[in-house]
Amino acid sequence: MQMENLIEIQNVSFSYADRSIISDLSLVIPRGKAVAIMGGSGCGKTTLLNLIGGRISPSKGDVVVDGLSVPTLNTKELFDLRKRMGMLFQTGALLTDLSVFENVAFPIREHTRLPENILRKVVLMKLETVGLRGARELMPSELSGGMARRVALARAIALEPMMIMYDEPFTGLDPISKGVIAKLIRELNEILGITSIIVSHDVVDACAISDYAYLMGDGRIIGQGTPDDVQRSGSEHVRQFMDGLPDGPVPYQYPAGEYLDDLARGS
Amino acid sequence: MVDRRVVEIWVGVFVLLGGLALAMLAFMVGNVRVTELFGAQEYQITAQFDNIGGLKVKAPVTLAGVRIGRVSSIYVDQQDFRAVVEMTISNSYNNLPTDTTAIILTSGVLGEQYIGIEPGGEETFLKNGDQIILTQSALVLENLIGQFLYSAGGDGDTDGISKLAGTLERLIERLFEEESKKGAK
Amino acid sequence: MMFGFFADLGRAVLDRVNRLGRASIFFVQVLAASWQLIPRFQLLLQQIYAVGVLTLLIILVAGLFVGMVLGFQGYTTLVRFGAEDSLGLLVALSLVRELGPVVTALLFAGRAGSALTAEIGLMKATEQLAGMEMMAVNPLMRVIAPRLIAGMIAMPILAALFSAIGVLGGHLVGVELLGVDSGSYWSQMRENVDIYDDIFNGVIKSLVFGVACAWIAVFEGYDAVPTSEGVSRATNRTVVYSSLSVLGLDFVLTSLMFGEA
Numbered sequence: 001m002q003m004e005n006l007i008e009i010q011n012v013s014f015s016y017a018d019r020s021i022i023s024d025l026s027l028v029i030p031r032g033k034a035v036a037i038m039g040g041s042g043c044g045k046t047t048l049l050n051l052i053g054g055r056i057s058p059s060k061g062d063v064v065v066d067g068l069s070v071p072t073l074n075t076k077e078l079f080d081l082r083k084r085m086g087m088l089f090q091t092g093a094l095l096t097d098l099s100v101f102e103n104v105a106f107p108i109r110e111h112t113r114l115p116e117n118i119l120r121k122v123v124l125m126k127l128e129t130v131g132l133r134g135a136r137e138l139m140p141s142e143l144s145g146g147m148a149r150r151v152a153l154a155r156a157i158a159l160e161p162m163m164i165m166y167d168e169p170f171t172g173l174d175p176i177s178k179g180v181i182a183k184l185i186r187e188l189n190e191i192l193g194i195t196s197i198i199v200s201h202d203v204v205d206a207c208a209i210s211d212y213a214y215l216m217g218d219g220r221i222i223g224q225g226t227p228d229d230v231q232r233s234g235s236e237h238v239r240q241f242m243d244g245l246p247d248g249p250v251p252y253q254y255p256a257g258e259y260l261d262d263l264a265r266g267s
Numbered sequence: 268m269v270d271r272r273v274v275e276i277w278v279g280v281f282v283l284l285g286g287l288a289l290a291m292l293a294f295m296v297g298n299v300r301v302t303e304l305f306g307a308q309e310y311q312i313t314a315q316f317d318n319i320g321g322l323k324v325k326a327p328v329t330l331a332g333v334r335i336g337r338v339s340s341i342y343v344d345q346q347d348f349r350a351v352v353e354m355t356i357s358n359s360y361n362n363l364p365t366d367t368t369a370i371i372l373t374s375g376v377l378g379e380q381y382i383g384i385e386p387g388g389e390e391t392f393l394k395n396g397d398q399i400i401l402t403q404s405a406l407v408l409e410n411l412i413g414q415f416l417y418s419a420g421g422d423g424d425t426d427g428i429s430k431l432a433g434t435l436e437r438l439i440e441r442l443f444e445e446e447s448k449k450g451a452k
Numbered sequence: 453m454m455f456g457f458f459a460d461l462g463r464a465v466l467d468r469v470n471r472l473g474r475a476s477i478f479f480v481q482v483l484a485a486s487w488q489l490i491p492r493f494q495l496l497l498q499q500i501y502a503v504g505v506l507t508l509l510i511i512l513v514a515g516l517f518v519g520m521v522l523g524f525q526g527y528t529t530l531v532r533f534g535a536e537d538s539l540g541l542l543v544a545l546s547l548v549r550e551l552g553p554v555v556t557a558l559l560f561a562g563r564a565g566s567a568l569t570a571e572i573g574l575m576k577a578t579e580q581l582a583g584m585e586m587m588a589v590n591p592l593m594r595v596i597a598p599r600l601i602a603g604m605i606a607m608p609i610l611a612a613l614f615s616a617i618g619v620l621g622g623h624l625v626g627v628e629l630l631g632v633d634s635g636s637y638w639s640q641m642r643e644n645v646d647i648y649d650d651i652f653n654g655v656i657k658s659l660v661f662g663v664a665c666a667w668i669a670v671f672e673g674y675d676a677v678p679t680s681e682g683v684s685r686a687t688n689r690t691v692v693y694s695s696l697s698v699l700g701l702d703f704v705l706t707s708l709m710f711g712e713a
Contacts, residue, residue, distance in 0.1 A: 271494070274497055274498055274501045275497060277501055277505045278497050278500045278501050278504070278505060280505075281500065281501075281504050281505045281508060281606075281609065282500075282609065284508075284609070284613060285608070285609030285610075285612055285613060287616075288609075288612040288613045288615070288616035288617075289612045289616075289655075291616045291619075292548060292612060292615060292616055292619075292651050293647055293651060295619075295638065295641075295642070296544045296548065296615075296616075296619055296641050296642070296645050296651070297642070297645045297646065297647040297650065297651045325646065327643070334643070
């Protein structure tokens with residue numbers, strides 16, 4: 001049975017050490033689409049990905065991925081689900097003691113018993129997808145930031161997942177590398193039909209490659225729609241984020257007491 | 268990453284070296300003999316003493332100065348309040364006659380105490396669990412001096428002095444005897 | 453204000469107990485995951501190489517020197533009583549019972565333990581452990597267990613090597629340099645060093661130290677705050693805690709093993 005929505009997040013709250021990070025958040029990610037989740041730093045975007053991946057459990061609400069309620073899965077079921085999820089970490093998270101080839105081969109070696117000659121073909125195909133077949137012998141420390149992320153992407157698709165979560169895929173990249181990554185995300189989504197979740201604070205780049213966009217602020221959804229809708233939205237929150245205004249509903253000042261009082265108080 | 272083959276070889280060498288080191292500790296530093304590893308080729312005998320002096324568990328048991336076993340436990344017989352010494356003797360020496368004597372000796376004047384075995388002439392041999400009947404207790408310095416004082420003060424004065432000389436001579440002789448035994452060992 | 457001191461003290465104690473509890477749960481989880489290593493022997497070999505083989509040189513050099521110093525010091529003391537024939541016994545007993553296991557464990561904590569913590573801490577800081585989790589690979593099995601088990605295996609081997617080469621070092625100084633009779637050096641040793649009471653107990657000690665050092669090292673790494681400062685603090689803690697636990701455990705084990713003799 002194919003459900004229309006690959007991921008449904010239903011009224012989820014999450015707090016860490018008495019600090020509420022996500023409160024009563026609901027969103028759906030349709031199968032086969034590329035969805036951007038945008039928001040400022042510290043608004044709970046990475047927490048959201050951890051909830052989907054089952055690395056943390058919500059204090060309230062439910063996270064449903066491909067018809068399975070993630071918080072109720074046992075370790076084995078969770079691991080089976082994760083084999084069908086890919087995740088691209090911000091830093092790439094390549095294993096530093098393995099070569100590029102071995103990094104891409106890693107999930108295949110861990111989860112399948114492919115003979116070495118077939119494994120080699122699969123790995124080379126994945127590396128060819130990201131254009132790094134020639135870099136297979138390099139170690140992660142010899143790669144540039146953009147290349148490392150492409151290798152990580154090759155590794156994320158090694159087990160042919162149904163979805164990939166991208167955690168800040170554009171951060172810290174030069175414009176050319178950014179373009180390469182954006183093209184890859186788009187291609188994987190359109191050609192292979194892999195559902196993409198792009199978590200980013202980079203409005204322009206994220207909107208350019210997504211079919212739908214959510215805007216998060218303060219642990220809640222503050223705006224959603226097609227990228228064009230969101231960019232034209234009249235909401236104050238959305239406008240501030242989209243236009244990069246220093247002050248607005250998200251205040252410039254970190255909450256503090258009266259300035260003059262503070263100064264006058266002395267030491 | 269180091270090559271797999273190199274890792275395997277090195278770990279092999281490492282484990283082998285460790286095994287060699289343990290073997291060296293066991294055979295060259297410790298007192299393991301290869302024969303001891305295969306089954307307990309030993310038997311137990313006991314002996315009762317009036318006084319064992321400073322004898323301790325693990326002290327050597329020697330025959331003509333050659334180590335043939337060790338003291339395995341020491342306790343007091345609750346019936347007659349004598350010290351019981353249990354000895355573990357190597358099976359290579361399973362032909363000790365039943366009238367063998369066990370003597371507690373001292374290596375050097377103030378050294379460790381050990382048990383010396385002096386075989387008798389019987390045709391039957393001691394078996395596992397047997398007891399050596401003939402024993403000679405430890406030489407306790409205080410008792411010797413007490414004996415000497417008693418005999419010295421026993422009768423007339425002139426007699427006493429010659430007896431003193433005699434006792435002293437015997438004492439020194441005995442110490443020499445033990446010293447030479449130790450030398451032989 | 454008055455209760456501030458008690459509050460601080462209480463919190464400090466609770467934090468320690470909490471950490472110890474987490475470390476214990478972690479230890480059990482890792483051991484539970486380590487049976488999966490049986491078909492993946494290669495992972496263990498890699499780590500025995502990293503913690504054992506790479507620590508070998510420092511252990512051998514240190515053992516040789518400690519043995520040589522024992523030879524010198526033992527000789528100058530024993531020769532006053534005319535007992536220099538017992539030099540071999542003194543060197544062997546000191547090494548097998550105490551210095552072998554203890555010094556090896558201290559060097560292990562400084563060389564291999566700190567490296568383990570730093571490596572695991574950096575893997576955490578660079579999201580490698582999280583990445584493995586998301587690839588449905590249990591990092592406790594893939595990363596932690598081989599390192600823990602390798603430490604537990606390597607320590608007794610290293611300690612035995614330390615003692616063995618120390619005895620040779622003592623021989624070098626005592627016999628070759630100071631003229632103690634080679635025969636009495638070895639025979640005094642063989643007469644008086646007991647396989648169970650001395651050598652076996654020494655091996656037990658190094659096994660216990662191996663578990664303690666490897667456990668502390670991997671836990672501190674896994675529990676490290678994932679920043680460069682956090683990793684450096686964790687590395688620091690590994691060396692301090694390992695050394696203190698080794699010395700403390702040594703006292704406990706020594707009084708249990710040799711207390712009644």
